[in-house]
Amino acid sequence: MPDGFDAPNRPGAANPATSSDRFEARSYTVQPGDTLSGIAGRYGSSVGAIAQANGISNPNLIQVGQRLNIPGASGPSAPATGSRSYTVQPGDTLSGIAGRYGTSVGAIAQANGISNPNLIQVGQRLNIPGASGPSAPAPAPASRSYTVQPGDTLSGIAARYGTSVGAIAQANGISNPNFIQVGQRLSIPGGSAPSTPSGPVTGPGPVRGPSEPGTAGGVSVQQLRAIMPNLSEARANELLPHLNSAMAEAGINTPRRQAAFLAQLAHESGQFRYMEEIASGAAYEGRADLGNTQPGDGVRFKGRGPIQLTGRANYRAAGRALGIDLENNPTRAADPDVGFRTAAWYWNNRNLNSYADAGNFDAITYRVNGGYNGKASRDAYYARALQVLGG
Template identity: 75%
Template structure:
C-alpha cells in the first residue's frame, strides 16, 4: 500500500527513502524522477513501500564494491559482514592498510566476522594483539568495553593511533568477553535488554529482516555504544532501536544513497567549503549530516570525523555517533517518560514515518519486556 509525502526544504531522496523503509531506486521509479539529486520543496512523492520493506540479499555468493575516498578495509569489512583477512585474501591484497579510491573489490560471501579470542590474564583483564586494520573503538566493541577504558588501561593518549603488533590489555568487568555466536550477552549486571545490551535473538525479533550474519557483526558495536551512552534500560533501548530500525531500514543503510549535493552551501549545517555537501552527507544509523555535526560528534567521541568523514559509516563509529546524537538531545529522559512522539520529533524534525517508528517501538517494548 502506497502513501504520499511532501518534500521539505533540505530533504534528499535518500533521506526520504530511509524514513519510509524503501530505496532511492524505487522512489525514483514510482515518481518518474530521472535525477535523484534534483527534487524540489513542495514536490509530492508517492511512497511505494511501508513498514518491514524487503531485506537486501544475504546469499553466500560474492559481490562487488568500488572503494570510495576515505574508505578503510576494516570499514568495508564491517559494512558487508566479513573480515579484513577474508577481503584481503579474496582480492590479493598484501597490505590491508593500502587500498585506493576507485579500486574494485570482491566481497566474499559466507561466514560473518568473528570476534577474536583472547587468553585470560590476571586481575580479570585479558590481552589482545592489534591486527592490521584494527581500530580502538572496534576492539572495544568486540570485547564489551569502551574506548576510554581501553585507552586508560594502556596509557594511550590518542585513541586514533594504534599500530599492528601492539599488545593491549583488555580491562575486565562489564561483560566478561567479546560478543559472538547466537547466544545473548550474559553475566552479572549484564542481562539482555538492560545494562549489558540486547541479545542476538532480541535484535532480530525487533528487526526481522536483519540477517543473522549481519546481526552478529553489528551487535558488539551496538551494545558497546548503548553502554557508553547509558541507553541501559529496556525502555531506553526500545526507543533507541526503534528509531534506528526506521532510519536505517533495519541496519541496511549506514550511508545516504544520494550524493549529498543537496546539502552544498547549507550554512546551518556548517557546510561552508566547496564540496562539503557531498563530503559530509548523511552517515550512520541515525544520519550524521553537515560539517558542524561531524566536528561536534568527533570532538565528543575523540575521533577526527571532520577529516575522516567516511568513518561515520563504519559500524564501530556509526553506532557511537547515533548514541552521541541521542544524548545531545537528552532523549533518554523522554524514553524514561514513555514519550516516544517527542523522540520522533527530535530525531526527524517532524513526524515523517510515524507509523513505521511506532510499530518498531511497540515491537521492541514487547521483545525487551519494557
C-alpha cells in the same frame, strides 16, 4: 531532520483496571511534564483504562490542558499536604525529585516557573507542591575524581558514575558539555562507584564490544532480529558488538531506552541496510547552517550512520565529543564502530533517554525527525521492541 540530521530517501490494548468498579471516576487536567503512566500511577488506575475511557489511540501523546476522565481512580497517591522546600543536589533530576516526594514533574515545574524540566541547577531552591515527604532522604555522596580517556564523552562518564552531565559540567566549569579533553581531570559530584570498571573505549580505531553479544546489559542477536526481522543473522553478529558498546557508553541501558533507540534506528536505517545516505549529498553544497563552507563539503559530509550525521559542523561536533577526527575522515561515520557511537551521541545530545524513561516515544520521534514522518513505522518497531525486551 533537525540540526543537519537527515534520513535516507525512504518512506518514513491494554486491559482496563480490574478494580474500576470499586471507585467512581475522577477528572484530571494534564499538566506540563505529565505522562499517562504517571497519572495512572498516581490515581491507582492503568494506562489502558484511561486511554480507553478517553478515546486515546496513542498513550504516548497527551496534551497540556487536556481533561481526562480517570476510571477506577482511588484518589491521587500523594494528596497535597502543603508545599515543601528542596535544594537541588549534584546528580538530581526533576523526575527523581518528583518520585522521592510523591508528586509530578509537571507540578514542580509549574510551581517554580521551570520551562525546561530537563534543566535544573545545583543549589537551586525548589518549592515542592503536594509533597508527601522524601522516600529516601539520603545525603549526597562525596565527589570522586576521573581522568578523561580517549573516546570518553561526558554523558558516558555521567552514566558510569550515576550522576548527570549538568552536575559534572557545573562542578568543573565546562561551558560546552560536548567538548572535553583527553587527560582532563574531572571532579565527579555525587558520583557512585563506576558501573563498568573496565577500561575506556578507544577510538578512532575499532571499538571493542561486549565479550559476547547480549552480555553486559546489551541485547542479543535473537532479540535484535526479533525487532528487525529483515536483518540477517550474519549482519546482526557483525553489528551487535558495536551497537551494544555504543548503547553502554551512552547509558542506553534499560529496556525502555533500548527499545526506543532501536526503534528509531530501525526506521532511520531500514533495519541497518543504510549506513550512508543514498543521495550524493550535492544538495547540501553551500549550506552554511550545516557548516558546509568549503567547495565539495556537501558530498564530503553527506549523511552517514544509522541516524545520519550531515554537514561539516555536525561531523566536527560529534568527532570532538567522541575523540575521533571525523572532519578529516568523514567516511568513518559510516563504519559500525563509529556510526553507532555518533547515533548515541546524537541521542544523548538531545537528552532522549529522559523521554524514553517517561514512555514519551512521540517526543523522541519529533526530536529525531523534526516532525512525525514515518510515525506508523516507528511506532510499530517500538511496540515490537518493548515486547521483545520486556520494557
